[in-house]
Amino acid sequence: MKHFIRSLCFLAAALPTFAATKVATLHPILADLARQVGGANVEVVEILKPGADVHHFEPAPKDLAEMRGAKLLLASGKGLESFLDKLRDSLGAGVKLVEVGAKIPSIPFEEHHHEGHADKEPAEKDKDHEEHDHHHGAEDPHWWHSAENMKRASRIVADELSAVDPANAAAYAAGAKAASKRFGELKSWAQKEISKIDRKDRLLVTAHGAFGYFCKEFGFEPISVLSIGRSDDASSKHIAETIEEIREHGIKAIFPEDQANPKVLAEIARSTGVKVGEPLIADGTAKVAHTFETMLAHNVRSIVAALAPAAPVK
Numbered sequence: 421m422k423h424f425i426r427s428l429c430f431l432a433a434a435l436p437t438f439a440a441t442k443v444a445t446l447h448p449i450l451a452d453l454a455r456q457v458g459g460a461n462v463e464v465v466e467i468l469k470p471g472a473d474v475h476h477f478e479p480a481p482k483d484l485a486e487m488r489g490a491k492l493l494l495a496s497g498k499g500l501e502s503f504l505d506k507l508r509d510s511l512g513a514g515v516k517l518v519e520v521g522a523k524i525p526s527i528p529f530e531e532h533h534h535e536g537h538a539d540k541e542p543a544e545k546d547k548d549h550e551e552h553d554h555h556h557g558a559e560d561p562h563w564w565h566s567a568e569n570m571k572r573a574s575r576i577v578a579d580e581l582s583a584v585d586p587a588n589a590a591a592y593a594a595g596a597k598a599a600s601k602r603f604g605e606l607k608s609w610a611q612k613e614i615s616k617i618d619r620k621d622r623l624l625v626t627a628h629g630a631f632g633y634f635c636k637e638f639g640f641e642p643i644s645v646l647s648i649g650r651s652d653d654a655s656s657k658h659i660a661e662t663i664e665e666i667r668e669h670g671i672k673a674i675f676p677e678d679q680a681n682p683k684v685l686a687e688i689a690r691s692t693g694v695k696v697g698e699p700l701i702a703d704g705t706a707k708v709a710h711t712f713e714t715m716l717a718h719n720v721r722s723i724v725a726a727l728a729p730a731a732p733v734k
């Protein structure tokens with residue numbers, strides 16, 4: 421036994437020293453992306469873990485301690501993490517904060533918000549905008565619902581990793597390429613599935629305004645009952661508008677979310693007779709699916725199940 425232990429010690433000493441680059445992440449989708457791009461060259465520490473609420477998370481002192489020694493701290497950006505300015509001051513030297521979403525084209529919230537806004541007077545529009553967007557400014561922060569954005573993100577992560585660990589730059593570029601290929605394949609699968617839904621039925625009614633990028637990529641019109649930050653602030657006027665739209669367009673289903681099933685959805689379903697679909701994964705932090713790939717697959721399956729015409733009974 422002693423001899424065996426001595427041999428192990430000898431082996432450990434003989435191995436070349438290998439230090440993985442420590443990367444801390446503020447979203448589970450970014451943790452998965454860092455692992456896909458970085459492979460064995462990175463050690464990922466998830467600060468915001470699956471199950472957490474991205475809209476209300478604040479790092480605690482223990483989180484700051486966990487960030488120590490990280491070369492990169494990956495955040496979603498686009499205003500999702502309202503604490504970043506404060507955090508920047510308390511980050512140790514040598515930790516680079518990267519807002520991955522910063523270089524990804526934004527959809528302004530108003531562009532994909534409830535179409536009822538379109539016929540309002542500008543002053544009224546501004547007021548609505550203020551009420552709905554006080555947390556996040558005008559950008560929609562849920563950019564990771566798009567395969568194209570995830571491809572961009574994989575390149576951004578590869579570039580940042582290469583900057584702090586140039587010796588492995590080729591491996592990071594290859595990791596980003598492989599991840600992009602997978603995201604592209606998933607997008608093709610999703611497009612094929614979604615083609616089963618009649619074009620006129622591609623309206624996506626969800627609890628909060630999280631699906632703008634998904635809708636843009638896959639040809640849906642988004643209608644959200646709550647605001648972009650998931651506060652339970654649906655005004656009775658907004659609910660009435662949603663009900664009107666459901667009736668006008670003959671919308672077949674509305675979707676709750678893994679973290680939001682406001683009473684108002686049940687009320688809307690009751691008064692319109694519309695069915696309530698499977699809960700969608702809106703913020704990418706569901707314990708059962710917290711990678712881009714599992715989230716998108718779940719959402720597409722749920723949406724197609726509720727909106728595509730039922731197969732004829734034989």
Ligand SMILES: [Zn+2]
Pocket residue numbers: 475562628629630648649650702703
């Ligand atoms: Zn959200």
